[in-house]
Amino acid sequence: MLDGLSRRAAQTGEIVPAGTLTEIQPLSEQNPASLDWIKEIISFDTTSRDSNLDLIHRIQSYLEGLGVSSTLTYDDAKQKANLYATLGPQDRPGIMLSGHTDVVPVDGQDWHTDPFQVVEKDGRLYGRGTCDMKSFVAVCLAYAPKFLEKGLKTPIHFAFSYDEEVGCIGVRRLIDMLSGMPVTPTMCIVGEPTDMQVVVSHKGKYSYRAHVRGLEAHSSLAPHGVNAVEYAAETITFLKSMARRIATEGPFDEEFDVPHTTVHTGTVRGGTALNIVPKDCQFDFEFRHLPSHDATALYAEVETYIRETLEPEMQAIDPATGFSIEELSSIPGLDMDPGAEVVTFAKTLAERNDQGKVAFGTEAGLFQQQAGIPTVVCGPGSIDQAHKPNEFVTIDQVRKCEAFMDRLLAHVCSGS
Numbered sequence: 001m002l003d004g005l006s007r008r009a010a011q012t013g014e015i016v017p018a019g020t021l022t023e024i025q026p027l028s029e030q031n032p033a034s035l036d037w038i039k040e041i042i043s044f045d046t047t048s049r050d051s052n053l054d055l056i057h058r059i060q061s062y063l064e065g066l067g068v069s070s071t072l073t074y075d076d077a078k079q080k081a082n083l084y085a086t087l088g089p090q091d092r093p094g095i096m097l098s099g100h101t102d103v104v105p106v107d108g109q110d111w112h113t114d115p116f117q118v119v120e121k122d123g124r125l126y127g128r129g130t131c132d133m134k135s136f137v138a139v140c141l142a143y144a145p146k147f148l149e150k151g152l153k154t155p156i157h158f159a160f161s162y163d164e165e166v167g168c169i170g171v172r173r174l175i176d177m178l179s180g181m182p183v184t185p186t187m188c189i190v191g192e193p194t195d196m197q198v199v200v201s202h203k204g205k206y207s208y209r210a211h212v213r214g215l216e217a218h219s220s221l222a223p224h225g226v227n228a229v230e231y232a233a234e235t236i237t238f239l240k241s242m243a244r245r246i247a248t249e250g251p252f253d254e255e256f257d258v259p260h261t262t263v264h265t266g267t268v269r270g271g272t273a274l275n276i277v278p279k280d281c282q283f284d285f286e287f288r289h290l291p292s293h294d295a296t297a298l299y300a301e302v303e304t305y306i307r308e309t310l311e312p313e314m315q316a317i318d319p320a321t322g323f324s325i326e327e328l329s330s331i332p333g334l335d336m337d338p339g340a341e342v343v344t345f346a347k348t349l350a351e352r353n354d355q356g357k358v359a360f361g362t363e364a365g366l367f368q369q370q371a372g373i374p375t376v377v378c379g380p381g382s383i384d385q386a387h388k389p390n391e392f393v394t395i396d397q398v399r400k401c402e403a404f405m406d407r408l409l410a411h412v413c414s415g416s
Helices: 004-012 035-042 053-065 130-150 171-179 219-224 228-249 295-315 341-350 364-369 395-412
Strands: 070-074 081-087 095-100 119-121 124-126 156-161 187-190 199-202 204-213 262-270 280-289 322-331 356-358 375-377 392-394
Touching: 035 130, 053 070, 053 081, 053 130, 053 156, 070 171, 081 130, 081 171, 095 130, 095 364, 124 130, 124 395, 130 156, 130 392, 130 395, 156 171, 171 364, 187 341, 187 364, 199 364, 204 228, 204 295, 228 262, 228 280, 228 295, 280 295, 295 322, 341 375, 341 395, 364 375, 392 395
Parallel strands: 095 156, 095 187, 187 375, 199 356
Antiparallel strands: 070 081, 081 156, 119 124, 124 392, 199 375, 204 280, 204 322, 262 280
16 A cells, blocks of 8 residues: 555656655556566666676576577676577577666765656656666567567577676677677667667777875975875876867867767875875776777877876886876777668668767677677667666657667568
């Protein structure tokens, strides 16, 4: 039974604070066919720091019930897994529908509802992952029996990954598995949120962590020490000068919302007390580069500055000082020819004549460059809602994704 607050919310669709609803509010009539799956998938907390196995096993069990076997590829700890499954003929290449199962944390965010329970208000579905990007995965699963019932002449491949949000880590093992298979997909559609526009290009991303090793001293004897924070700051200033130069000089691609490569420092940690010359400082920085812009050359520019300008000055005081830099992630850009078959096909399914480019990275670049599978990005929701408190996808966007699947079904099924 619903209490008074929950009854009012059920009648009006009002959003109330998390923990005050004892049941998910009933949604309006003529709901999307995938709604039950959206609600169920959101209920699994698959924040990247945690396991996704409960969700993966649920999907695997569901597909087994439809007579479809799945292959899982695990992380080293066996706590996370990718799932790959083929619906229909096993002896010919088909169309891969791809999505990640992990979500970003909700910690510290001002949610008005339980983020892991779908709530509807004003034609929107609220919950962590509704936009990025569990609704697409839910639509895929809802359509699995429809594909099978109609009879597939072209197979549909499902590829659901882990740890996309922390550097597209999991999908690399899935790609390694694909490289050893006798039959691989002929094309791929990654369902990240694009408002159901077909995206043919996205930026790549290289991220790094720099550790500066200084020499401690009393601050009254600062010239006798090596200030790790200050040398970090000089490097960060150099990175900012690169960002300004690129924003002014390019290269440019005006089809991107941010039409040039960006350089960004995100975190800095260092020092212990004001009267101690700091021994250590650590900072993280990244390049989000146009697909045509060589990010390795940008990194080399930074490293040359460090090795040839900063470290000689530091090591003149203490040879043990200096920089160490580790790569945190590398995500290649996506750059599909607008005339490619996968682009034309996806635009037909989306009933659109246009295509777009986006600044955010996805697994699509890895499928294109490492697996050799022509790939586009097209999925429900807006990236503007991703990673935010009160994340949502509109019901209209889910319906458009289902219409996309209906047209795909007509193409790949012999009974159409």
